[in-house]
Amino acid sequence: MRRISEREARSIVVEDVHKDFKLRHTHSIKETFVAAVRRKPLTTDFHALDGISFEITEGESVALLGFNGSGKSTTLKLLSGVLQPDRGSVLTRGRVAGLIEVGAGFHPDLSGRENIFLNAAILGMSKAETEARYDDIVAFSEIEKFIDTEVKHYSSGMFLRLAFSVAIHTEVDILLIDEILSVGDEPFQKKCLARIRELHDAGKTLVVVSHDLDMVSKLCDRGILLRDGKVAFDGASDEAVAMMRR
Numbered sequence: 001m002r003r004i005s006e007r008e009a010r011s012i013v014v015e016d017v018h019k020d021f022k023l024r025h026t027h028s029i030k031e032t033f034v035a036a037v038r039r040k041p042l043t044t045d046f047h048a049l050d051g052i053s054f055e056i057t058e059g060e061s062v063a064l065l066g067f068n069g070s071g072k073s074t075t076l077k078l079l080s081g082v083l084q085p086d087r088g089s090v091l092t093r094g095r096v097a098g099l100i101e102v103g104a105g106f107h108p109d110l111s112g113r114e115n116i117f118l119n120a121a122i123l124g125m126s127k128a129e130t131e132a133r134y135d136d137i138v139a140f141s142e143i144e145k146f147i148d149t150e151v152k153h154y155s156s157g158m159f160l161r162l163a164f165s166v167a168i169h170t171e172v173d174i175l176l177i178d179e180i181l182s183v184g185d186e187p188f189q190k191k192c193l194a195r196i197r198e199l200h201d202a203g204k205t206l207v208v209v210s211h212d213l214d215m216v217s218k219l220c221d222r223g224i225l226l227r228d229g230k231v232a233f234d235g236a237s238d239e240a241v242a243m244m245r246r
């Protein structure tokens with residue numbers, strides 16, 4: 001495992017972060033009315049993240065592990081800025097690109113071509129920069145034939161291909177990936193993993209969520225295991241994976 005020296009810059013700092021969601025207890029107007037009259041709570045707070053803290057150093061590759069509903073995607077959304085914490089703080093350094101939900105960041109009525117420019121702009125690229133890399137983006141995605149089709153007709157795998165291609169052709173410092181690689185076919189997954197390794201070798205910070213435990217223990221040095229919205233383990237990725245399987 002790579003040693004973290006004091007001199008290396010911190011890339012992500014998450015400090016005592018809490019995120020609550022409301023759980024509804026009524027499902028009809030009548031029930032809501034009856035509950036309100038009886039002064040029963042209509043919702044209760046659910047602690048999706050219950051005080052998590054960790055720091056990630058520049059160039060680390062970290063797997064975020066845990067069972068369904070343990071808070072992994074919520075954590076990535078906080079890192080990407082899509083969500084704000086209720087308490088605590090989230091700091092990131094540099095440009096962050098998130099591949100978090102299939103189709104997120106795409107406009108359904110625009111073509112693949114238009115969405116490349118839209119996505120790249122969201123990631124902080126100018127029109128000229130995007131134009132210069134446009135051919136590479138399309139070539140990597142291998143969906144040239146459909147590039148002028150509205151993306152609402154795209155399959156999950158085609159969304160992934162376009163989103164991934166745009167993200168890796170931008171100047172990112174932190175790349176967040178949530179499970180979406182699993183909708184890609186095997187050849188494309190392999191190609192993505194090779195590219196992710198290259199980015200890691202180039203010193204980018206990676207945070208990867210996946211239920212493919214063998215893949216993440218190979219790809220990542222470090223594993224953070226979430227359980228019921230808390231950090232249950234933070235250490236070597238193979239140890240984190242072993243704990244998941246216990």
Ligand SMILES: Nc1ncnc2c1ncn2[C@@H]1O[C@H](COP(=O)(O)OP(=O)(O)OP(=O)(O)O)[C@@H](O)[C@H]1O
Pocket residue numbers: 021022048066067068069070071072073074075
């Ligand atoms: N917008 C929301 N509104 C209400 N509850 C939510 C919301 N987003 C997440 N949750 C809840 O927070 C908990 C954590 O969700 P999260 O998506 O972070 O889990 P996860 O670890 O990514 O799980 P999975 O492995 O299934 O992807 C879940 O119980 C989920 O129902």
Ligand SMILES: [Mg+2]
Pocket residue numbers: 072073074178179
């Ligand atoms: Mg998730």
